Amino acid sequence: xxxxxxxxxxxxxxxxxxxxxxxxxxxxxxxxxxxxxxxxxxxxxxxxxxxxxxxxxxxxxxxxxxxxxxxxxxxxxxxxxxxxxxxxxxxxxxxxxxxxxxxxxxxxxxxxxxxxxxxxxxxxxxxxxxxxxxxxxxxxxxxxxxxxxxxxxxxxxxxxxxxxxxxxxxxxxxxxxxxxxxxxxxxxxxxxxxxxxxxxxxxxxxx
Numbered sequence: 001x002x003x004x005x006x007x008x009x010x011x012x013x014x015x016x017x018x019x020x021x022x023x024x025x026x027x028x029x030x031x032x033x034x035x036x037x038x039x040x041x042x043x044x045x046x047x048x049x050x051x052x053x054x055x056x057x058x059x060x061x062x063x064x065x066x067x068x069x070x071x072x073x074x075x076x077x078x079x080x081x082x083x084x085x086x087x088x089x090x091x092x093x094x095x096x097x098x099x100x101x102x103x104x105x106x107x108x109x110x111x112x113x114x115x116x117x118x119x120x121x122x123x124x125x126x127x128x129x130x131x132x133x134x135x136x137x138x139x140x141x142x143x144x145x146x147x148x149x150x151x152x153x154x155x156x157x158x159x160x161x162x163x164x165x166x167x168x169x170x171x172x173x174x175x176x177x178x179x180x181x182x183x184x185x186x187x188x189x190x191x192x193x194x195x196x197x198x199x200x201x202x203x204x205x206x207x
Contacts, residue, residue, distance in 0.1 A: 063195055079093070
């Protein structure tokens, strides 16, 4: 075999190795980008389900905003769902926990327990959603005050799986609960102009 033939074979082999390496890295990068933690996926799916449920009880004058980012005094929060209407401003925090949840209304954290098909039980500490939504209520009310709106904000936690360990006024477990929560006069009676202004504030386009 001539030196030219050997050189050609080596060159082709090197090119093939380079191509394989490029394809491998590409697949690896794509896999890492497409991977999503089970908790994150469950949360995203839960938000999608809950938002569709909320839409079923909305009336013509209701405004629904999702994934609203707010801040006050350096403290930030992302609100799953905010409903604005003549009855007031309402936050609905969505939780799609699988398994059994243990905790009390005043506990800072709760325990989530889940058993897999093989009989293995896993536990995890999660933040008490009631405490979480109460913080969101405070931040949203203060955020709106910065724009001159002194609005009473109501906050609720909605459990997609219906497995809240406690049931109180901040916990919603059904379509009826959501409808009643956002369509009952409390401390507000907002005008159409007020609801539109609050919407623009939360969308970041208020002038």
